[in-house]
Amino acid sequence: MSLSEKYEAVIGLEVHAQLLTESKMFCGCRNAYGAPPNTQMCPVCTGQPGTLPVINQFAVELGVRAALAIKAEIHHESVFSRKNYFYPDLPKGYQISQYERPFCTRGKILISLGDGSEKEIGITRIHFEEDAGKNLHKGDHTQVDLNRAGVPLIEIVSEPDMRTAEEAGQYLRTLRTLLRYANVTDGDMEKGNFRCDANISVRPRGQKEFGTKVELKNINSFRFVEKAVEYEIDRQIRAIEGGETIVQQTRGWNSAKNVSEVMREKEDAHDYRYFPEPDLAPLQISDKWIGEIKNELPELPDQKKSRFESSYGLSGYDAGVLTASRDLANYFEGVVDVCKDAKTSANWVMNELLGRLNAVGKDIVETPVSAMELANLISKVQSGAISGKIGKTVFEEMFETGKTAESIIEAQGLKQISDPSALEPVVRKVMEANPGQVAGYKAGKVKLLGFFVGQVMKETKGQANPGLVNDIVKKLLDS
Secondary structure, X not given: OOXXXXXXXXXXXXXXXXXXXXXXXXXXXXXXXXXXXXXXXXXXXXXXXXXXXXXXXXXXXXXXXXXXXXXXEEOOEEOEEEEEOOOOOOOOOEEEEEOOXXXXXXXXXXXXXXXXXXXXXXXXXXXXXXXXXXXXXXXXXXXXXXXXXXXXXXEEEEOOOEOOHHHHHHHHHHHHHHHHHOXXXXXXOOOOOEEEEEEXXXXXXXXXXXXXOEEEEEEOOHHHHHHHHHHHHHHHHHHHHOOOOOOOXXXXXXXXXXXXXXXXXXXXXXXXXXEEOOOOOOEEOOHHHHHHXXXXXXXXXXXXXXXXXXXXXXXXXXXXXXXXXXXXXXXXXXXXXXXXXXXXXXXXXXXXXXXXXXXXXXXXXXXXXXXXXXXXXXXXXXHOOOOHHHHHHHHXXXXXXXXXXXXXXXXXXXXXXXXXXXXXXXXXXXXXXXXXHHHHHHOOOOOHHHHHHHHHHHHOOOOEOHHHHHHHHHHHHHO
């Protein structure tokens, strides 16, 4: 029995998602990325004496959207607490968060795995909190930027339902897609707007009790999460097999070395000395307000996927690919609106466009080919103005240069030849150059028809209408 068969991992994830508000959670400072250090701060978010926090109503609305997206229970009353700890980028010496009474509990997310199976992952809770600032380490000293201090976050805490790195990665991808569809967060991991802490333990298969938990902090890419989880599972199994005792600790992921490294030893909730925030009354969320937010909620991924299958006749797989992000789904529908052929549009978007984007590491929002221009290209192929083969060649240049299909076709003289009087002399020329194949066809080798069609296409550099060429070749050979 291998070690992976002998042991089982237990994984729970905590995700911090920055909310798409214009201002911070408890003050009027801008919630924006990229400003000069310490220019988006005020007495409230830096915790100056005599200041009072005020809850950002729109941040609460975005939190309710998130709760609705994961089908969670929203509580009519919740309480903010002070989470006390000292860190240079936490000017108040505490963080305003929610602890014993969060605004939302008991949600769920359905994830799809590589083997075609699905798995439901439970959500323990979602709660509001403010972000800390940012420490900038330079050489032997540290600078502090407080622009991010007070930025509104939701923390989404999963149940320990995941067992593999693949499940953890798929959970994060699915969660981010949901939150982006609901316009809750932009999910930009590079800017730290979607961050993950992973709680991992291992136990012998069949054992009900959990092993000792180790937390991996602030991992900012799906690939790193999967690598970090795989590494930590392997590290713990090998430690147990070597007779070591796993110690509860917080570790950081070193992506340069692909190892986890100790940050600090055991840490529990009581270490933060939570107590109710005295400057904020309980948060009240009414059924009426929840209903209003629900009515304005955009179409979510599962709903859009079902609509793509029923309205466009797409397979479940194709619909799943095309709804993986809202931007991609919108792009696809932009193509279909023009060329009116969903299946052909899906093939071009998935095979040609996504293939090229993936090859250069770009997202759909960075495509140099607009939905309108791709639709125009598809329409030219469908109408017979150019062949499918030439269409793909034209697309390559559109992607490389950003030029329109029309300008490329005109400049290179690529229009399809569909005039029988122009094609018949080419067919006769090919037949005269290949008398042996003509004799073979007349002797019954009908498969040679394809040979002649191919030679004509070669002569015309792929510009001849293949169906018309086939008809002309057959007519002349049979005559």
